Amino acid sequence: MSVRDSSAQTRSPSIRLILLTLVMLYGAIAGLQTVVDFDLGWQMADARNPLASGDVLSYTAPGAPWIYPSLAGIVFRHLFHLGGYAAISWFCAVALLATLAIVALRSKTSTLILLLLAVPALAGQMIPRSGIFTVVIAAAYTRVLLDHYLGRDSRRLWLLPFLMIFWVNLHTGFISGLGLMLGYIAAEIVDCIQKTKQSRALCQLKLAAPWIAASFACTLLNPWGFRIYAAIAAQEHISALQANVIRELTPLYREFSWRGLQLLSPLSAIWWMLAASAIALVFLLYKRQLGLALFLSLAFGSCLWSSRTQGVFLPVACLIAGEAFAERASSQHHLQRFATWPGLRWAGMIAVLSFVAWRCHDIVTDRTSLREDRITLFGAGASWWLPQEAAAFIEKNHLPTELFSTFNLSSYLTWRLGPHYRDFADGRYLPFGDRIVSAQLKLTHLPLDSEEWNQAVATYHIKTVILPLSRFWGIEEVPLREDCSSRNWVPVYFDTTAIVFVRDGALPQAELSALRVDCQHQQLVDDGNLPQSRRLRMEHYQKLANAAVLYFLLGRNDEAQQALASAGRIARDDRSLVLLNGQLQASRGEFDAAGESFRSSLKMSESDAAWYQLGLLYANQRRYPEAIHAFQRALRLAAQPEFSVELSLAKAEVLNGQANTALQTLQKASQVLPDSGPAKADLYDAEAATYSQLSNWPAAVRAEEKAVQETPAVAGRWKILAAMYTATGRQDQALHAQEKAESLMSQIPR
Template sequence: MPSTSALESVSERQTRLRPTLDQVYLVAALMLIALRPLLTPIPPHDFWWHMATGRVILESGTIPQVDLFSYTRAGEPFFNQGWLAQLLMALLHQIGGLPLIIVVQALVLTLAYGLLLRLCILRTNRVRMGAAILLLATLPLSFDNWTVRPQTYVFPLFAGFLTVLTEYRLGMTRRLWLLPILMALWVNMHGSFVLGFALIGIVFIGEAIRRWREQGVLGKTLDPSLVVWGAATALATLLNPRVAEVLGYVTNLLGSSQVTDLVTEWSPPTIRDINGAIFFLFVIVTALVMIYARSRPDLTDLLLFGAFLWLALGATRNIVWLGFVATPLLATQAATLLPPPSPRRFQGVPTMNAALIGLLAILLLIGSPWIKPALLPPDVGALLAKGTPVEATQALQALPQRPQRLFHAMSYGSYLIWAAPEQKVFIDPRIELYPYDQWRDYILLGQGADVEALLAKYAIDGMMLSIEEQQPLLEYARARPDQWREVYADDETVVLVTRNVQR
């Protein structure tokens, strides 16, 4: 006769093989999160120069502190704050190439938004509603920030901070000791580590006010544990190769005119583009839900929402952080508008539930970077985004004599740094490295303005031009075949060299 433990084990296996509808919602949400980065080709902007820097760190064992890649700023100091993420990217590429980087990107995002979904369920005990809000509201708000770069590698760290602090607020666990560990990773990966301080500070203020309202004595409302672990988290920011200089780097970056004026990510959202429209719609829906909810929102939730809304209104790149802090608030308030969950609510047909999960698993398999190039159309199955100058760079490298001072589109500079490190670049997405005057000259030259003077100023002897972005300059060069020779052209890119550069 089988033992009780054996019977319980069989029962657990049967339960796993008979998934409920709640489990389908949970698994579907996580799988759909992973599917988006799997199906998104890697854009050429930030990715490649981060990869190249990681390669330098991997090969040399040191973190470069000056520019190694351009001829216009060669040897100039450059604060490389995201070195740990760059090293990780280079290691992943060395082990498994681009497919492994894409898979890890999917896992990183699934972890980050999986933690966020867990918070929604923790706050509401509603799996289906939490999954629906995440998929229909939060993810569209955040997609624009899902490119492969160090920023996405810290999403799980931000979500980790939010999880630890939420559990602390709910009195469930005391895992504040995790905050310094998460910060030690964060400060070596991305400048957004300062947002960790914002989370701690806002939670401290919100909880102090709440306890003061309950107890009426301010001195007794301050929790020393949060103060102690907050101070330890602040000290953890010094655990980086440049110690306290990292704070100066963030300050200088935020005050850099070329960053704030020239980078679209740093401009305020506008309803005139799709991402801005989604942002404003999300804010309106969240406000309406709070207005009509049957209970007042938690003060700390409101403070978090207000602070990160202010950041998002100032710069598009901050919208993703608003999504993290606003989603639990939206879920909590929306839950008050629904009837209480029934313990006997419909859980679907187990066979159909299992079939749905299996179908999603097949979609993930088809979307994997090892399989999708062979099964999907080129525009969907490609690992690299349109505009990556792979063939143009190969043609440039094949020239018996290469131009020494190449002018090119900014995103091309990033790819050249990786694929042709011997070809020093004019400019690239390291916006803060290049002075504002050089960015102005870059824009003017691409628009075909002051061409003769600018070509002479930088002694340009070759050009790799984006047909879409730099058509006026291309027309200028093609109108002067006695000065410029076209050595490569495709639907997106044209490479030209001066006549004194040999064939």
């Protein structure tokens, strides 16, 4: 052995040790996040009745069939009682470290490099809910099966049935464990086709078969036996609404965007891992390692098909792709000679160290949270998003049941306020079905004084409403201004995270009057001295940012600008506040400055919201071609078609003389039309304008008549209809419509 070979072997363990240390350090920092997951609450609440097979958490579907493993909820309940949300945060960090250790220990350098790339994606899967156990145990399954397949270690096959006993009682993701074992079997069967590998593959299959069979049998060791499979089958019947509400149920490939793909962005980590896996597949097929290629391709396909399987895919990708890259490198002698250059090794290690240091700095300073619009911060404890003070207010003042909230917030409230306060519908979805969840979504978007709300109160006896107000996963769903001026509901609590209403008459009038708050004068945040600690300062920033949005929505623009300025003194990496600043500038008529703000937000990170606001600005300036382009960009970036954007695009197309194109856009808008009178009337208004431009007056009149039917108290639409009747020679109807418009206008207070 030459001196050069000896020194290369000496350096290799040192490099692996450095990389392993960096992987674990990066994982420890990336995994420590505040708690907010929307499923954690109902899972802890559900664990109060671990053997139940029907719904006990809601008042809309009591007794509806519901089976779900409760051991994870029990674990989280004990952690919460032991150390609150901080204990749960630390548990998630430890779970990520355990997953990284399972994959990293005794792995090759290429696998460790892939793990560094995968840390953000794995950290994104380590959220506090039962699925976290699937990620950890799936990594262990993958390691055991691959070590056996590669002939390195068959002594740990006993772990397969042992872990399955826990897995089936922790999470329905145990089904992916069965998939991993079937993938292993398929890989061995493929190798049996190759004569050179046949005897070895058969021998390994015989050795693994008893443990695999025992693992399948262990899935029945749960409180419901075979019925657990019926519950999983029900979960897999995903409706369009369910996929729309629970984003992780949609295929991952639908989220891909070339523009959104950034080389060093943590959000792109999953795509780079998929790309690395695709390259590894080519190497494996070239070397005729068909078994490993099949195993990896199955994991690759399942990840693209379902976002939920990312946590299972990533360990498989790191281990198999790492093997493929290591073997490819060892077979290329010119690469080996190139890699032994000391300068190259040092340059590589400096690059990796710089990369990890940069990523860790961004996480610790919460720049990553701000840039990615996260509702978590670095550290242990509860997220600023959770309306803990609002929940305490409801509990302290014994506000009446039944309690209504949004789909996401209900999952927290059923734990925080249950079992006394049951929920309308929560993240479990299945007990409620499309009917109840769609009703919940509709009510959330409608003003509290709407007829739909009156019907819901009569049906479900709702007396208290709590709505989230965060600028993420909150206020975008709530008609705040209309609700604050409700005739039938009284606002009794209002801060930067939530607002609480009580039905008029649900409490004694004196008590209700004492609790009432005034949305137009409520001080949402104390803009005093900044907290000294990083964590408290960032939480104060989030309060200021939320307050700025809420003030703006309530028309309190001066206060919104003050809150915005105070938030800007703490952090400047939040594109949502740059966007809000543009909206404030536009409201003051500072259109050039507003355009600059919207474009600055887009430079920070493209978003459908920024493109939409820029489109509205261009339309207001009669720059219709540019408005059309902006609206089209917003639609391409949106996670799902947005009615408001489609409608704005159609209006811009009409004003730009593209009536036929506008009709096609209106057809798309009608497919995502909210079930509300004003939205329908807006659509019919646009249709009437489009047909008018085409001189199709009968169609234009029919469309405007529909708009009037949806909103009969809007004088402006009666005036438009009167003009259309006049244009078509229907004088009597024109006179009636004009009189109706004048009558409605006379009722408006002056």
